[in-house]
Each structure stands twice: as C-alpha cells, then as structure tokens.
Amino acid sequence: MKFGPMKPHRRQRLMVVGLIVLCSSAAVMLAMMALEENVNLFYSPNEIVKGEAPVDTMIRAGGMVLEGSVVRSETDLTVDFVIGDLVAAEVPVRYTGILPDLFREGQGVVARGRLTPEGVFVADEVLAKHDENYMPPEVADVIARAHENETPAGESGGQ
Amino acid sequence: MNARSLFVPLGIFLALVVTLAVGFRLDDPHKLPSELIDRPFPAFSLPSLADQAQTLTEASLTGEIALVNVWATWCAACVIEHPELMRIAREEGLPIYGINYNDDVDKARQWLVRYDNPYRTVIVDGEGRLAIDLGVYGAPETFVIDEKGVIQYRHVGVVSRDIFDTTLRPVIDVLRSRQAAIEPS
Amino acid sequence: MIPELGHFALILALCLSCCLAVLPMVGVQQQRASLMMLGGALSSGVFIFCALSYAALTWSFMVDDFSVSYVAANSNSALPAHFKFSAVWGAHEGSFLLWTLIMAGWTFAVACLSRSLTLVMRARVLAVMGFLTVGFLLFMLLTSNPFTRSLPVPPQEGADLNPLLQDVGLIVHPPMLYMGYVGLSVPFAFAIAALLGGRLDSAWARWSRPWTNAAWAFLTIGITLGSFWAYYELGWGGWWFWDAVENASFMPWLVATALIHSLAATEKRGVFKSWTVLLAIAAFSFSLLGAFLVRSGVLTSVHTFAVDPERGVFILGFMTLVVGGSLLLYALRAGRTHTVVAFDYLSRETLLLINNVLLVVATLAILLGTIYPLIYEALMGGAKLSVGPPYFNAVFVPLAMLLLVAMAISPGSQWRSGSVGRLLRRQWLYVPLSLVVSTAVLSGYETFSMGTAIALVLAVWVLFNLIEDLWRHIANKRDKLRAIFAQSPSWYGMWIAHLGIAVAVVGVAMTEAFSEERDVRMEAGDVVSVAGYDFRFDGVRLAEGPNYVADRGAVFVTRNGTPVVTMFPEKRRYLARGNVMTEAALHGSILRDLYVALGEPVGDSAWAVRVHVKPMVRWIWFGGLLITVGGLITLADRRYRHRLRREAVVGAELAT
Secondary structure, eight states, rough: OOOOSSSSSHHHHHHHHHHHHHHHHHHHHHHHHHHHHEEEEEEOHHHHHHTOOOOSSSSEEEEETTTTEEEEOOOSSSSEEEEEESSEEEEEEEEESOOOOOOOOOOOOEEEEEEETTSSEEEEEEESOOOOOSSOOOHHHHHHHHHHHHOOTOOOOOO | HHHHTTTTHHHHHHHHHHHHHHHHHHHHHSOOOOOGGTTTTTOOEEEBBBBBTTTEEGGGOOOOEEEEEEOTTOOHHHHHHHHHHHHHHHHSSOEEEEESOOOOOHHHHHHHEEEEOOOEEEOOOOSHHHHTTTTSSSOOOEEEOTOOOEEEEEESSSOOOHHHIIIIIHHHHHHHHHHHHHHTO | HHHHHHHHHHHHHHHHHHHHHHHHHHHHHHHHHHHHHHHHHHHHHHHHHHHHHHHHHHHHHTTTTBBBBHHHHHHHHOOOHHHHHTTTTTHHHHHHHHHHHHHHHHHHHHHHHHTTTTHHHHHHHHHHHHHHHHHHHHHHHOOOOTOBBBBBBBOOOOOOOGGGSSHHHHHHHHHHHHHHHTHHHHHHHHHHHHEEEEEEEEHHHHHHHHHHHHHHHHHHHHHHHHHHHHHHHHSSOSSOOHHHHHHHHHHHHHHHHHHHHHHHHHHHHSSSSHHHHHHHHHHHHHHHHHHHHHHHHHSTTTTTOOOHHHHHHHHHHHHIIIIIIHHHHHHHHHHGOOOOOOOOTTSHHHHHHHHHHHHHHHHHHHHHHHHHHHHHHHHHTOOOOEEEEEHHHHHHHHHHHHHHHHHGGGGGGSSSSSOOOHTTTHHHHHHHHHOOOOOOHHSSSSSOHHHHHHHHHHHHHHHHEEEEEEHHHHHTSHHHHHHHSSOOOHHHHHHHHOOOOOOHHHHHHHHHHHHHEEEEEEOTTTTEEEEEEEEEEEEEEEOSSSSSSEEEEEEHHHHHHHEEEOOEEEEEEEEETTTTTEEEEHHHHHHHHEEEEEEEEEEOOOOOEEEEEEEEEEEHHHHHHHHHHHHHHGGOOOOHHHHHHHHHHHHHHOOO
C-alpha cells in the first residue's frame, strides 16, 4: 500500500486529480438530474390562458390578485381567487392553507403549483414578498408585457 | 500543465462575474421602460381625494410642466421623500400631482393632514389601474410631464434633494427652455 | 451635528485606511521598517474612527433624530429602546456600517495579537486588510451614506423598523454573521501576504488557523441564529429554506469548514499548500459574493435589501478586483510553492482530502442552484424560473452523508500512514450497534423514511467513534476524570464540533421525517389533535403592544387529558407602517417543539390556525451551538502562541 520511493508525488497527484474528477462528475450528474426535476418555470396568466403552460407539472404563476375575486370556503381553509395581468388574461387559483401576511387583493403574488386540465391553477404555496413596497419582479414583468401587447383600442380580450 | 491548471479558479470566477453582471443588468428594476417616455399620460378617469365627486382625467394634468408622484400611506419611503416634495412645491414653482396608489381614502386624507400636503390635486387610484398603466413597480415613483401632459422622465424611488438637483432639475430646465422658445413665436 | 461628526469620522477612517493599504506595502518594497511598523497605529486609527461613526449613528437612533433619512426610515419614537439600538443594522446603510466597523475591528485585532509575526508578514497582512477596508468605506460613502439628512423639513415621525426585524434574535444574528463573513478576510489576508512573499510554509498555516477557527465559529453561530429566527419569526415553522440569502451564508461556511481541515493538514504535514491558499481566497470570495447577492437585489429573497443598481455595480466591481486580483496572483505564484510530501491512501491526509473535495463539490452544487435562474435568464433571454428546495436536498444530502462516513472513521486515522485494519478496527462492532440503536429509536414511529434511517445510523456511528476517541485519549491515564480535562483545546474543539454535527444531523433527520403539521379552520372551543397532543382553540382577544395592536389567540394544549401548556400566538398589526405580522407561539423541549401560529380570520369567529409538532427540532440549533463552542475552544490552544514566539524570533533574525 505504501508509495514507491520513485515518484510518490506523481501518483499522489494522480490520486488527488482522480478523486476530484470522479467526485465532481458524479456531483455534476446528480446536480443536473436534480435541476431538471426541480426547476419551476414561470408562466404568466396570458401564457396559461393561451395553453402554453404544461398541465399537471409543477410550475409557478404570478399576477395581480384581482379585486373582489377572493372567496373563502365556509368549512375549511380553501381559498379561491383570480390572478391576472389586468389586461386580458385571468387564471383561477385554488389554494388550501394559510395565506402569507402580505396577501391581499390588488397585490402581486407568485404561486407555485400545478395546472389542472380544466384550467384551474392549484397552488401548493403562495408567496408574497416580505416588503410590500415592491411587486415581485415576475409580476411586474407580466403586467409590463401584457401592456406592450395590448391593442390600441384596449378592449379586445385574450389577444 | 501544472501552471496552467492554476488559472482554472480564475477562469471559473470570471465566468461567474459575467453571469452576475448579465443577470444584474437584466433585473435592473430602475431601467425605464422606454416605451413610456414621450408618450402622453395614459388615459384615466378617477376621483379626486379632496372631493370624490369630482372626476379627474389626463386633461387635468396639462397646462404646466409638473411632477406626478405616486404615493401611499403604507409606503414607508413616501414619508422620507415627503419633506423634499414640500420644498419643491414651495420653492421650485412646480406643481405636483399625487396619485394615491392602492390605498384607503380616509387614511390618505389623515396622512396629508398629519404630514402636510404638497400636492395640487391627488388622484385616487384605489385599484391601482392607473399605476399599472404607468408601469409603476411600487411607491414612491415620480414622473416629469410637460405642459401637454407628455411623460418626459420617470424616477423610481425616493426623491431627495440630491436626486432632484442632479436628475429631475436638468430635465425640467430643458423643458422650460423649450417652452420659452416656442411661446414667443 | 452628531450625524455630521459621524460622517466626518467615516471620511477620516477612509483616509487612514488608504494609508494603511499603501504605506506598509511601500515599506516592504523599500525595506523600511519604520513604514512597515505604521500598520499597527493606522489600523487602530481606522478602528477608532469607524467606532466613533458607528456610535454617532446609534446616538441618532437613540435620540430619534428623524432628520437623518436612515433613522426616519427605520425607527419610530414608539420603538422600544433595545430595538432602536438594533435598528442601526436593520437596513442596508447601517448594516454596512456595522460590517465596516467589524472589518476595522478584525484588522485592529490582527494588529494587536500578531505582534509576533515577522515584520514583513504583519505589514502585508495589515495592508491587505486595509485595502479591503478602503473598498468598504468607499462603498459606504459613495453609495450608501447612513448619515444623509432630509433637510430643511425633517419628518416629524419615523416610518418604524420593519416588524420582522423587531425581535431579540435579530439583535444578535447579523452581528455574529458579519463577524464570520468579515472574519474570513483574515485568513484571506494571510494567504495573499504569503503569496506575495512567496513563502507558503507551515508557519503561515499556523498563523491562519486560530483566526480561521474564530471567524468560522462566528459564522456558525450566525447561521444557527438565523435559522432559529426564521423558524419562530417567519411564521412558517421551517428552519431552512434554501433561500438565496441562506445559501449566501452557507457557501462561505462550507468553504471555511474545508479550509479549517485543510489548514490542519498543511500545518501538521506540509501538504495541500496551494490548495489551502485557494480555499482561503475562496472562503472570503464567497463572503463577498454573499454581500453582492444580498445587497444588489439580483436575486429575490425575503432577506434582500432594497434595490439600488449603483450598489450592485460597485460591489460587483470591487469583488472582481479583489477576487480576480487574488486568483491571478494565485495562478502566478502558487506553482512555485510546490513541495512533495508523501502519504498513504488510508492516511488522515486522504480523509481530509475527501472531506475537502466533498465540501467544495457541495458548495459548487449550491452555487449552481443559487445562480441557475441568472444563468438561465442570461442564456434564454428573460424567461424566469426558480430552483426549488428539492434540488438542494437532492445534491446536498448525499454529499453530507458521505462526509459523515469520512467523519465517523476519521478518529481511527493517522497522519502519513494507515491501513484498512487500523481504520476499521472496531467498526465491526459500531456499525451493527448504530443500526440497533437507530432501529430502536425509529420503532417508536409509524412512518419510515430511508433517508432518515441512514442519517440516524450515520450520526450514531459518528457518536460511537467519538466516544471511543475520547476513551483512547484517557485510557492509559490513571486519573481518568482529570485526563478528560487535560486534553489539548484543539483536540477538544474538534471533538465537540464533530459532536455538534452529529447532534444537528439527528435533529434534522428526526424533524424532517416525523414533524406533523396541520392547517385548520378553528372556532372557539374546537379541538385538533396532532401527534398525540390535543390543541383546544379558546378564541382570540385584543392585546396591545408598545407600537402594535394584536389579536392574541389562546390555545390550550393537553396530552392524554393532562394539561401541557397554554399558548398565545399573535397576529400583530404594527401601527406606523400598518403591516401585519404573525407571531407564532412556541413550547419547546428537548424531545419536541409545539408550534402554533394564527393565520387569518375566516368567517365570524373562526381563524385559520397552523399547528406543528416537531420532534427534536431544537437539536439542530443545539448542534450549531456545540459546533460554535468547539470552534471557540480551539482558540484557547496555547500551542499557537508559544510556537509563534519562537517563530517570531527566527523570523526577525531572517528579516534583518
């Protein structure tokens, strides 16, 4: 098991390099696989309405919680509300659980969950940033893009 | 071979810096959406805070070079910029229109009584619809509009004395000289 | 007046730190001892003026000077005094002043405690730290001056401190974390000084070790407190979220952990020299990266400060200069210091190498996950995505388990040589024993998870080996009790820190597997049963705090009919900003935590209530505490000081 006296540093170096290469390539593979499974892409209400978002896949969706759209269940903690880009697209969201402190109507939110074939977004998690001065950047982006695409008359729905 | 491998960490780091720089530039929320500049103020029809029976429209903002300030009582930073707005209203001869964004009307009135009112009129944007048309990320934001109501500049964040002098005043001075050049003819 | 003095003190500190960055280096260049010696005096000057400036800001907070914009934005006359004190570091500007003060403090400490270094080494180290201080002070004066006034009409009242930060945990968490982050600049400065001098010897490693251990201990306690704070203050009952900012603190910790181990090998055996230098540079680089991620707003997170592009550009530029410069220096110089020391495949060196590779790979995997949204956005043009906690768990947990294996067999290893027999000599006993113990523990629960089982077995296995290690150290002593206390602090620190890791792993495994959580709608009188506890909701009453009003719920907890405790979760509304905060109620013990948080009112008298029972969750933070204690104990090792003296004499002779 002892190194020979001839070129111990060579073999040692080889061992070191081998170990690092082995370990990091295993880790890279592991990381890539994990990334593939656990990356949640963001979709705007417009993209969801147009059917661009995959059904029954973990995604994130964001928009403004529309005024007057929040409906609570009488019996459990299910909440239904609608998020939209305030131009055309609106997506119904269902969530069961406790909403974050900063959740309210007219506020931008980002939700993580799955889209059902019926077009309802079932959220596992609703995020509202802990700073109410600023909208989540994703939501700001959604609204900005919705407005860019708006037709001059501003009355046609659904693009 | 050994000597070259020592540069590997430097290479990785530089790649990281490039990524961060690109990501940083992409995410810069202060970047002004260019489509807003030189566009007329978006159309709206909203009540005034002082008298909710009175309806204000984009035409109410025309006639003078002015500032339009988006604020709310829930906005901590608005308290910070408030003294500077008071000073501008008092000393700069510049009307300031307020957009009360996503707020409670009673609270907004109390706020103006408590801190004093720098605004000529305040537009009540309860649903945040106008703010969204303006592409507002959050309060406070301040727009410079010319006498025709065309948006000339947008500032995101608190207006301090420093920011007024270095960024807003130059814009206003250009507008004023343009106005002066046009009017005699 | 006082804020202006504070501002002035900052400017003076900047002037002095410029001198500190330049003069000792010039002294080394021109071999003028008088210039080299200036380092000590200059660093105390910088420290004194930073401290004065910090005191001035604190004073402005204490007297409610709302003409200072930063005070107006983060304080309120109704804020309790201890929160006014901690509000100084409640937002970007002030927290960076604290950061800079701590930087000056570490520099001052190095100047005071390393008089025994060679003159040249000391001059270089202090100059490098001076250079870093210049960067921090410039950043503050140019982009984030906390003393800016809003004159002539100051606000009458302040906007109040963010309610999330109105918490005792927050008084201690950031200073500890900053002590850790900034403390890593000391081994960094030692590494740069050694590279400049072209002498990467074991003396350099010995000098770095106590400083690295100290910074690492502070970082550990900072992260532990942060995790505890998130647990009880964010109202979600989680203890780690793989949030960008948490990762920003965890990455330097992992690298610093690798550095500690690698420094041990470099000091004792003279191996891995250039690798150790690289780790020293990397550890501090990750601190700077953390600062960039938190303060530039490039990644969104609950912890990030308000966004300002100027700041991001400055930090990115400074980071590029410092890290890029040192890595370039490393690339040019580290090759020279190559030495050949042979060791066996099964020696302690190999185990430490495995430890290092695993830690670095884990760091890189976390880095990848943290900035992947940026990479993706840069390549895909605007598409947004997020990387969820499952990714981080998937990459980190297996690596952590391998680390535990290496840790378990490490006490049996020896420097230089080793054999399978020696390394595994008692493992035939300990492995089955750990299996038995873990099975016994797990049999009390109905559910089973493979990950938890493995983690538990590994932790118990580590424990057996630690006990054996202790026994080996005292076995041949006559007075065993006295022998326990007669071990060297370094060995003790190592032992306790490893114990802390095992304890934390047990906590993580048990909490993750057996926590029970229910979100329920409750009216007064409703009872919900979770993990054998009955929680009876007794309704909500109004309560008043100094700067908030609260709905205070009462939850009466019984177990098998015997009363356990009455808990009072709150939903607070802070008056100045009008924002709402969940204040969870906790009842903790060694074996389990009860956790109750109020959601929102649903219907007339009903509330959404979140109830958790989390077994052994406190072990996680207790483990963190043990690790910290371990790190601090090593500082007591007199070996460092004694050898330093001798080295210093030799060094001084060489220098002349």
